[in-house]
Amino acid sequence: MSPHPDLEEIMRFDPEDGIANLDEHLDRLKSAAEAQGFKFDRHAARNELQAATFGKRRPATARLLLSPTGAMAIEVTIS
Known part of the structure; x- marks a missing residue:
C-alpha cells in the first residue's frame, strides 16, 4: 500500500445543471491535496469533469480520484 492513498471526491x-456544487468540490479537493502534498490542477480537474460528463442525458455520479503525482481518473456512473 502506498503511503498516500488517492484522494477521492464524489459528485x-x-x-440540466451540470455537477452540483462543483466549486465546493474542487475547493475541498484542493485543500486536501495541499494538506497531503499532492499536486492538483484545479483547471484541469474542471475540464476533465466537463469532458467526462459531456453529452450525458441522465443523472449520474462522477467520482474523481487524484494520485499524489496529480494524475486524475474519473468514473461516471448513471444513477
Missing part, C-alpha cells in the same frame, strides 16, 4: 451530475 452528483444532473444533465
